Amino acid sequence: MATDVHGEEAGGLVFHPLDQFEVKSLFSDGPVNFISITNSTLWMAIAVLCVVLLFVMGTRKRAIIPTRTQSIAELFYGFIYKMVEDVTGHDGVKYFPYIFTVFLFIFFANFLGLLPLSYTPTAQIAVTAVLGFGVFIAVTIIGFVKNGASFLGLFWMSDAPLVLRPVIAIIEVISYFVRPVSHSIRLAGNLTAGHAMIKVFAGFAAIAAVAPVSVVAIAAVYGLEVLVAGIQAYVFTILTCIYLKDALHPAH
Amino acid sequence: MEGNIAQLGQFIGAGLGAIGSGLAAIGVGNVAANYLGGALRNPSAAASQTATLFIGLAFAEALGIFSFLVALLLMFAV
Secondary structure: OOOOOOOOOOOOOOOOOHHHHHHOOOOOOOOOOOOOOEEEHHHHHHHHHHHHHHHHHHHHHOOOOOOOOHHHHHHHHHHHHHHHHHHOOHHHHHHHHHHHHHHHHHHHHHHHOOOOOOOOOHHHHHHHHHHHHEEEHHEEEEEEEEHHHHHHOOOOOOOOOOOOHHHHHHHHHHHHHHHHHHHHHHHHHHHHHHHHHHHHHHHOOOOOOHHHHHHHHHHHHHHHHHHHHHHHHHHHHHHHHHHHHHOOOOOO | OOOOOHHHHHHHHHHHHHHHHHHHHHHHHHHHHHOOOOHHHHHHHHHHHHHHHHHHHHHHHHHHHHHHHHHHHHHOOH
């Protein structure tokens, strides 16, 4: 684009650091509507395809001495299975398939988003809000179905002094309803922040004096982002497990 | 020098929001430091507490992300 415009002289960055999150329709020029195939849809589909490929390839032979693909699939499965069992207890294992699916989708979406020129669907709050509210609604329904009205005991601390209990109940109710919001914003915010930071340093690379520093900084931030992509998928999943545990065993 | 007073407010607000992100960094450091301190005193109990560590990190970090989000909204969405 404008090669004569340098970041500082133009009074800002040459490109916008948040341009990468723009949802664009791939096959038509018009505005995005409900049925248009956007770059977000495409990369979500690729993430799902990767998950399917990994597990179809991994479980096809089912050898006693696992191949490399099978080892990776077993590693994922064992890791999440152990986490669900540790956190929610034995009766939470029933919900393991959903938790495992959510983990794999977020994990692959995060990592595919790290490819240059790709798109990160999980950096959109719209996408993570669906995941977060899905977990919230499911967990609330499970809680009421399993425990009936005693699920409300989650908000009523029976070991606190009687005077404090109404106050604590109000705080608990608020914190319960803030859960899906923080659950989804945590994931989207972390990825948005990281990807925007890479783009900001990329903008500085246009200025000759700081270009070497900025290139090193991009590499360092990219390394951090690889870590964040894995950790945020893990955190989303383990928080899902904790919310599920609260629904299954609400008694304090 | 152009611009208006609303834009000035936006930029100042976004800068104040960035302070919040920095403060969350202190919180995250606190969590990790205390975990390491505890883990060195009792290494056998450390492995069972890594999940708690990550939950603590996530909660501390989320608040920093919220203030970052406020800064972003002020800069680009208002």
